[in-house]
Amino acid sequence: MSDLPPPPAAARIPLRREQLGRVRTDDYAWMEDDNWQKVLRDPSVLRADVRAHLTQENAYTAAVLASTEALQAEIVAEIRGRMKEDDSSLPAADGPWDYRVRYETGGQHPIHVRTPRGAEGPEEVLLDIDRLAAEETARGASYFDVVDVQHTDDHARLVYAADLQGSEYCRIYVKDLATGVTTDTGIDASTGDFAVSPDSRFLFWVFRDENGRSSKVFRRPLDGTEDTLVYQEADEGMFLSVGVSASRAFLMISSGNHDMTETWLIDAADPTGAPRLVEPRTEGLRYSVVHWPAADQPGRLVIHTDADGAVDFQLCLADAADPGRARWRPWIAHEPGRYIVTVHATAHHLIRLERVNANNRIVTTRAADLSEHVISFDEPAYVAGFQPGYEFDTATLRVTYQSPTTPASWYDYDLATHARTLRKTQEVPSGHDPAAYEARRLYATAADGAEVPITVLMRRGAVLDGSAPLLLYGYGSYGIPMNPGFSVSRLSLVDRGFVFAIAHVRGGSEKGWGWFLDGRGAKKTNTFTDFIACAEHLAEAGYSRAGRMVAMGGSAGGMLMGAVANLRPDLWAGIVAQVPFVDVLNTMSDETLPLTPPEWPEWGNPLVSEEAYDRIAAYSPYDNVTDKAYPAVLATGGLSDPRVTYWEPAKWVAKLREHTTGTAPILLKINMDAGHAGASGRFDGLAEVALDYAFAIWAGERARH
Numbered sequence: 001m002s003d004l005p006p007p008p009a010a011a012r013i014p015l016r017r018e019q020l021g022r023v024r025t026d027d028y029a030w031m032e033d034d035n036w037q038k039v040l041r042d043p044s045v046l047r048a049d050v051r052a053h054l055t056q057e058n059a060y061t062a063a064v065l066a067s068t069e070a071l072q073a074e075i076v077a078e079i080r081g082r083m084k085e086d087d088s089s090l091p092a093a094d095g096p097w098d099y100r101v102r103y104e105t106g107g108q109h110p111i112h113v114r115t116p117r118g119a120e121g122p123e124e125v126l127l128d129i130d131r132l133a134a135e136e137t138a139r140g141a142s143y144f145d146v147v148d149v150q151h152t153d154d155h156a157r158l159v160y161a162a163d164l165q166g167s168e169y170c171r172i173y174v175k176d177l178a179t180g181v182t183t184d185t186g187i188d189a190s191t192g193d194f195a196v197s198p199d200s201r202f203l204f205w206v207f208r209d210e211n212g213r214s215s216k217v218f219r220r221p222l223d224g225t226e227d228t229l230v231y232q233e234a235d236e237g238m239f240l241s242v243g244v245s246a247s248r249a250f251l252m253i254s255s256g257n258h259d260m261t262e263t264w265l266i267d268a269a270d271p272t273g274a275p276r277l278v279e280p281r282t283e284g285l286r287y288s289v290v291h292w293p294a295a296d297q298p299g300r301l302v303i304h305t306d307a308d309g310a311v312d313f314q315l316c317l318a319d320a321a322d323p324g325r326a327r328w329r330p331w332i333a334h335e336p337g338r339y340i341v342t343v344h345a346t347a348h349h350l351i352r353l354e355r356v357n358a359n360n361r362i363v364t365t366r367a368a369d370l371s372e373h374v375i376s377f378d379e380p381a382y383v384a385g386f387q388p389g390y391e392f393d394t395a396t397l398r399v400t401y402q403s404p405t406t407p408a409s410w411y412d413y414d415l416a417t418h419a420r421t422l423r424k425t426q427e428v429p430s431g432h433d434p435a436a437y438e439a440r441r442l443y444a445t446a447a448d449g450a451e452v453p454i455t456v457l458m459r460r461g462a463v464l465d466g467s468a469p470l471l472l473y474g475y476g477s478y479g480i481p482m483n484p485g486f487s488v489s490r491l492s493l494v495d496r497g498f499v500f501a502i503a504h505v506r507g508g509s510e511k512g513w514g515w516f517l518d519g520r521g522a523k524k525t526n527t528f529t530d531f532i533a534c535a536e537h538l539a540e541a542g543y544s545r546a547g548r549m550v551a552m553g554g555s556a557g558g559m560l561m562g563a564v565a566n567l568r569p570d571l572w573a574g575i576v577a578q579v580p581f582v583d584v585l586n587t588m589s590d591e592t593l594p595l596t597p598p599e600w601p602e603w604g605n606p607l608v609s610e611e612a613y614d615r616i617a618a619y620s621p622y623d624n625v626t627d628k629a630y631p632a633v634l635a636t637g638g639l640s641d642p643r644v645t646y647w648e649p650a651k652w653v654a655k656l657r658e659h660t661t662g663t664a665p666i667l668l669k670i671n672m673d674a675g676h677a678g679a680s681g682r683f684d685g686l687a688e689v690a691l692d693y694a695f696a697i698w699a700g701e702r703a704r705h
Contacts, residue, residue, distance in 0.1 A: 004665055005063045008056040010654035019589060020610050024623065026586065027658075028651040036645065037210055040167040043639050043672065054639070054650065057668040061634070064665050068694040075492045075690040080683060081430035082488035090398070090410055090424050093117055094390035097155060099126075108681030109133050112149055112158070126151070126158050126177060133681070136164065142673035143640070145680035147192040151177075152200035153248065157222065159203065161192040166640040166675030168192065169208055174222060186225060193241050196222065197271035198248040204230065206240050212594030212642040214240035217253055219272070231255075231264065231275060237597035244268070245291040246345050247392050250320070252289065258478065258520075259601040261286045265320060278303075278323045291320065292345040294367060302350060303328050304343050310334035312512040315343065315352070339512040344386070347393040349415045351386060355481065358441070358453040358510035360384040362399065364415055373418055379403045380441040381455040381484040386413075398423075402486040404439040404457040404500075407432060428488065436460055437494065439484070444503075444530070444537035450518070452530045453504040453511070455484040456543065457494055469573070469700035470499040470544035472535055476507030476527035477556035478602065479516035489689050496697060499543045505530035505560075520602055525619055528563040535564075535571050546571050547703050550696040554578030555644055555676070558635075562621020562652060565630055572631040574664075574699025576692045579637050579676055583648040584620035585613070594642045622648070625655045629662030632699040634692065637668070640675040664702070667695070 012027040033039050033047045065072075085105040091098035097114045104111065109129035115121055126149075133144040147170055149160040156177055161170040170192035175182040187205060191214045194205040200222065207216040213236055218227040231253050233240055238255045245252060251266040253275055260283055264275035278289055278301075287305035294300050299320030306313050307325065315332035318324075332340070332352075341353040341360070350365040362375040362384055377384055382403035387410075389398060395415050402408040407426035413419070442454040462468060471493055475482050482502050490500045504510040507519025507527040519527040531551075539545050551572050553561045558580020565575050581587070589606050590596055604612025617623055633656060635649035653668040660666065669691065671678060679685045 005060065007060050007657055007666070008053060010053065010657075012658075017586075017589075019606065020608075020613050022610075022613060022617075024585070024617075026651075028647075028654045029586075031647040031650050031654075032645070033647075037212075040212070040640055040642055040675075041165060041169060043165070046639065050647075054646070054668075054670045054672070057650070057653070058670060058672075061667040061669045064667060065691070065695060065698065068698050071697065072687070072690040072694045075693055076686045078430070078492045078495075079489045079686050079689065082428045082432065082491065083682075084427040084429055087427070091115070092387075092389055092398075094151075095155060099151065099390070103682075104130065108683055109144075109146070114151075124177075127160060127175065132162070143675075143680050145677075148194065150194070150196055152196050152222070153198050154200040156200065159194065159196055159222075161190055161194060163192065163675075163680075166638060166673070166677070166680070168212070168642050168675060172203070172205060174203075185220075191240075195242045195244050195251060197251060198244060198268045199271060202271045204242045204251060204253075206242055211236075211592055213598070216240075217242050228272075230266075235597075236591075237600060238262075239598055246388060247291045247293060247347075249291050249293070254288070255281070256286070257598050257601050259284060259286070261288065263287070263289045265289070265323075276323075278318075279325045285325075288343075289323075290343050290345045290350075292350055292367070293347075302331075302343055302345065304340060306513065311514045311517065312336055312338055313340040315340065336514070337512050339509055341509075344388050345392075346397070346415070348395070349397075351397060353385060355509065355512070358455070358481070358484070358504050360483075362386055364397070366415075375399060375413065377401055377403075379406070379439065381439050382406070383483040383485040402426070404455060404484050404486060404490075405434045405437040407434075407486050426486070432491075437491075438462075442537065442541070444533040446506075446526070446530050446533045448526075450506065450526075450530070452506070452534055454534050454538065455502040455504065456538075457490060457500045458543075459494060459497075462497075462499065464542035466539065466542050466545040466548075468497055468499050468544050468548075469697070469704075470501060470538060470549045471696055472501045472503055472531070472538065472549055472551050473557075474503040474505050474527075474531045474534075474551070474553045474560050475555075475557035476503075476505040476519055476531070476560055478507075479509040479513060481508045481510045489686075489693070492690075493693055493696065498696075498700075499538075501534070501538060501543070503531050503534035505534070507556075521604060522615060524603070524615070525563075527560055528567060528619065531560055531564055532568050532571065535568075539571075548573055548700060550574045550576065550699055552576040552578070552692065552696070554580070556581050558582060558644070558649075559584060559621060563619055563624075565633065565656075566621060566624045566626070569628055569630050573703035574632040574634070574696060576695060577633065577635045577649065577652075578692065579641060579644045580621075580635055580649050580652065581644050582621040582652040585616045585623050587645075587648065588612075588616060593645070622652050622655060625652070625659050627659050627661055630656055630660040630664060630666065631662075632664040632695075632702065633666045634695040635666075635668050636671070636688070636692070638671045638675040638678065639673070643676040646670055664699075 015029040088102035107130045112127040136144040158175040170190045172187040191206045217231040253264040262281040263278045290302040301318045303316040314334040316328035339355045387398040397413045399411045410424040411420045438460040440456040443451045558577040561577040562582040606613035637649040
C-alpha cells in the first residue's frame, strides 16, 4: 500500500552452516547476540546494532497500525470493563486459617491474605505484590512477577519466588509472618520451583544454570544460607521439579522430558534423608506418583503411567517400601480415547481428571469400597476441573466449570453425597448474557481421515454466508490442549462480528495422548494440515471464507502459524504469531539454548540424525520462506524470553519481507521489557491482547477492501 511507511531494511550478512553434510545459509544470523545469556538477565547489554534494529521495527509497526490506536484503546477498555477489579478467590482452609488471594480496584497484582477459619476477619495481609511491584518500579525495574507463593505448614512463614526480568531466573524470599520481616535468601538463579518440608524446617529449590536449564535440587534450612545438593541431573535434556505429596508424607523430585520420567521420594519425617528412586527412567516410559495411604496400606502409591502400551494412561498400585515397576499392580485399565490427565488424592477419595473428545470429566473413587462417581456437564464444549486444597483429610472437592459462553463457576462438591454447592460465579461488571452467544463443536476431516474437533464461538443468530471475519486459534504441541473456556477478551472480537474458533489439532491431547503422538516427530506435519483442514471446513460451512480469516498462535503455536503461512497463504487475511518458534532447524541445532536438549524428543536432534535434520528442514517456517504473496503478519516477541529467543521472530520477519511478492505489511513488535509471557501486570497485558485483536480486525478489513 502506497500510504505505508517503508519497512526497516535488515542487513543481509550470509552465514554458511554445514551440518551432517548439508549446507544452509542464514542471512540474518547476525541478529543473535552472542552474549544472549547475559542479555536475559540484563537487557541493557544487548548489542547496539541489534537494539537499533528492533527499535526501528517497533516504530514501523506503530506507524503502520497508527490508525488502530483508538480501536486498541477501546478494546482495552472493553476487556477491563468485563473484569471485576476488586475480585477475590474463595477461601482455602488450612488448619486455623482461611487463605485467599484478592485484588484491589486498579491493582495490577494480587494480594495474598488470610483470616481465621470460618470468620470474615480480621484479615492479615501476607504478601502485597502490588506494593512490591511498585517498589521495584521505583528502583527502575520495568517487570516484576511473583511466580509462586507458599505458606509453611506451621503457618509461621511465607516463601515466594519472583522474576524480576521476565527471563524466568527467579529470586526466592522468606517472610516471617510474626515480625513482617522479609529475607532475601540470596537465591537468584532458581526456576521458581520450590517446596518447603512439611516440618517447616527446610527449603528445597531447583537451580537454573547459565543456559537456562533446571539442573540441580538444593536443600537449605529455612532460616539458614548453606545449601546441600540433594539431586543433580546428568542429562541436560530433562526438566526438574520438586513438590510435596498431598498426604504431606513425602517430598518428591521429578525429572522428565516428553518421552520418559523418573520420580524420587524423600520421607517427610526425615527431610535430610537420601531420595529413594521409584523406577529408573526408561525410554518410552512415563509415570507419576500419588501417595494414597490406607489403614492397612500406609505406603500405598497410585502410579499414573503409560506402561505396557497404555497410550492414554492407566493407574496401577504399588507400595512406597518397594515401589519398582516389577511390583506395580494393575488397577484402572487403559481405555483408548479416554485420557487420564491427572490424579489427586485425599484421605478418603481419589480424584482423576479425564479427557474424552476435547471435553473433561472428573471421576471420584471412594477408598472404602473403590466405588466411582462421574462429575460431568452437558454443553457441547466446556472445561471442567478441580482445585486441590491444602488439607488431605477433607470431604470437599472444589470443582470448576466454564465454557465459551459461560463464565467460570466454582462449586464445593461433597465427595460423600455427590451434592454440588455453587460458591462463586465469575462476575462480568459490564454485563454478559450467555444467551446472546452460541458455542458449537464441529469436526473437520483431515487428509488421512482423522476427525479434528473445532470449537466455535459466535453471536447467536449469526448468518453463515461466508461474509464474517473469523479468527482461528491453534497450538498443537507438547500434548498441551487448547481448552474451550470462557474469555472476556474474545468477546471484543465476537461482538464486532467475528467468529472465534479453536482448532484442536494433533500435537495437543484433546483426544488423548495418542492425539499428541500423532502430531510430533515424524508426524509433525499433521499439526499443520489439521489446521488447514479446519480452516477449509469452516469456509465450506459458511463461517467465513478464504482470505477473510485470521490465524493466531503462540510459541510452538507460532511455529504452526509460520508453517500455514508457507503452505496456504491464500487462506489468511492476516496471521498473528505470538512469540513464534519459527527458526526450528537453527534452534534445535544450538545445544546451548535453554530448551534445545529437552526438546529433541519432540522434534528430533538434527545434530546427530540425518532423518531429523531433513524432516525439520522440510517444515521449519524460517527455512521454507519462498517467493509468494504472504498475508499481513504481526509477529511478537520478548527481549528476555528464554523459551523463544527474540531473534526468531526478528529473523523470520526480515526473511518474509525479502521474499513476499504481495503488498501486505509484515510487522514485528518486540517487548523490550519482558519475556515469553509478556507484560506482568494484569492490565498491562491487556495492551498486548488489544494490539493482536486490533491487527486482526485491521487485516480483515484490509483484505475485504
